[in-house]
Amino acid sequence: MISFNYETEFSLEHTDQISEWISKAITEENCKEGEINYIFCSDDYLHKLNVDFLDHDTLTDVISFDYSLGKELHGDIYISVDRVKENAVDFKTLFKDEISRVIIHGVLHYCGYKDKNDEDEKMMRSKEEYYLAKRNF
Known part of the structure; x- marks a missing residue:
């Protein structure tokens, strides 16, 4: 089960289509969908997690905590909406494309990609580009 949670004012659109897209990617990677939680948050929120749990004093767009059991994927994927917005500007891409990239990036880590x-x-x-091309939202 894929769930979307918010620690900021942001709210993701098209969650049913996004869940379906992620599920198809997981299946295509020969993995099984378990419980995957996406948590959308601020730079400050994610920075604190980065410092407290990973001992990294830097800003980042996504952190994945992987609790997978073999090929059955479980975990919490934290995404800084602030960082994604800034990255979209820096990379001259749409916010929708950048948020999709970090969403699939997190689950690709669970599939074994480094x-x-x-x-x-x-x-x-x-792999990110491959799955981005398969989006239907």
């Missing part, structure tokens, strides 16, 4: 080195990051970007 982004800590150049080769892994290239694969992650390729």
Whole structure:
């Protein structure tokens, strides 16, 4: 089950279509959907999590806490709406596209994709683009 939660004034549109899109990606990656919670929050909220739990004193757009059991995906994906808005401007893309990118990015981590080195990051970007092209919202 995919759920969307908010720690900020932001509210995601088209949640049924987004849930379906994520579910199809999970299935295509030969994984099983468990309980996945998306939490949309502010920079301050996500920064505190980054410091408290990951010992990183930096701003970020997404943090995934992975509780998966093998190929059954479970976890909490925190997304800073502030950071996504700023990144959309910086990358000269639509907010809708950037928020979709970080939404799928989080679940791709649960599917086993990494982004800590150049080769892994290239694969992650390729998968993001692939699934972004499959959106129907």
